[in-house]
Amino acid sequence: xxxxxxxxxxxxxxxxxxxxxxxxxxxxxxxxxxxxxxxxxxxxxxxxxxxxxxxxxxxxxxxxxxxxxxxxxxxxxxxxxxxxxxxxxxxxxxxxxxxxxxxxxxxxxxxxxxxxxxxxxxxxxxxxxxxxxxxxxxxxxxxxxxxxxxxxxxxxxxxxxxxxxxxxxxxxxxxxxxxxxxxxxxxxxxxxxxxxxxxxxxxxxxxxxxxxxxxxxxxxxxx
Numbered sequence: 223x224x225x226x227x228x229x230x231x232x233x234x235x236x237x238x239x240x241x242x243x244x245x246x247x248x249x250x251x252x253x254x255x256x257x258x259x260x261x262x263x264x265x266x267x268x269x270x271x272x273x274x275x276x277x278x279x280x281x282x283x284x285x286x287x288x289x290x291x292x293x294x295x296x297x298x299x300x301x302x303x304x305x306x307x308x309x310x311x312x313x314x315x316x317x318x319x320x321x322x323x324x325x326x327x328x329x330x331x332x333x334x335x336x337x338x339x340x341x342x343x344x345x346x347x348x349x350x351x352x353x354x355x356x357x358x359x360x361x362x363x364x365x366x367x368x369x370x371x372x373x374x375x376x377x378x379x380x381x382x383x384x385x386x387x388x389x390x391x392x393x394x395x396x397x398x399x400x401x402x403x404x405x406x407x408x409x410x411x412x413x414x415x416x417x418x419x420x421x422x423x424x425x426x427x428x429x430x431x432x433x434x435x436x437x438x439x440x441x442x443x444x445x
Contacts, residue, residue: 224251226302228260232309235260237282238296239275242268271384273391280373292367294322300365304408308367311404318372318401319393321358322365322408333411350390353432356397359405361390372401377443387431398440 227236240248240263251263264282266275276293283291290312294300304322311320324331325344332340343362350361366389376395383391396403 223296224261228258230306232306234305237262237264237279239264239279241266241270241275273384273388277378277381280378284373289370290367291373294365299411307406311406312367312369316402317404318369319396319403320367321360321363321405323360323363323405324410325359326405326407331407331409333409350432353436354394356394358393358403361393362386364389365408372396375399375442383431390432391435394435395440399442
């Protein structure tokens with residue numbers, strides 16, 4: 223992933239947030255830091271949840287003055303080539319958040335996922351739209367780009383959810399703050415190695431959390 227991102231035509235930096243993974247991720251990344259100043263590593267002690275990892279990464283990017291910030295998985299389920307299309311969309315004057323969407327235009331662009339997982343993900347987004355009235359086809363998408371202004375305006379310390387509901391909460395917060403969200407189609411390819419972190423607790427958090435979001439008061443961060 224490091225080689226692929228740094229080899230793109232656009233000049234991207236890459237930050238890997240590692241929560242003490244047992245697979246040696248941090249050691250591999252650390253061994254490459256001296257190769258290119260665009261490679262960055264954030265090591266955290268123990269598993270603290272997907273959402274807190276992203277929040278920590280967002281805050282790091284804001285502190286280092288990045289204008290466009292992207293979140294993506296590092297197992298190639300998100301194709302890094304699509305970063306070119308996402309950053310081009312964010313450079314449009316009126317686009318604030320761009321989503322690499324699996325379900326835009328009523329097309330399911332998923333490869334190698336079992337049907338039960340496809341249906342759960344697809345209908346989860348339908349459930350989010352029904353409850354929140356937010357017109358986002360892929361509310362649980364994890365391939366997302368933000369302008370700096372969006373992440374500065376969101377009070378990141380008020381983002382509550384740690385599992386996949388985090389993805390919904392960030393989109394809903396962006397929507398409620400009046401920013402423009404654009405979805406562009408991607409092809410999502412399931413990982414060939416490793417296992418999903420999906421669990422019953424994560425599903426319950428998302429199901430109940432969407433209802434809680436509907437009644438949450440969302441205000442911009444005070445500077």
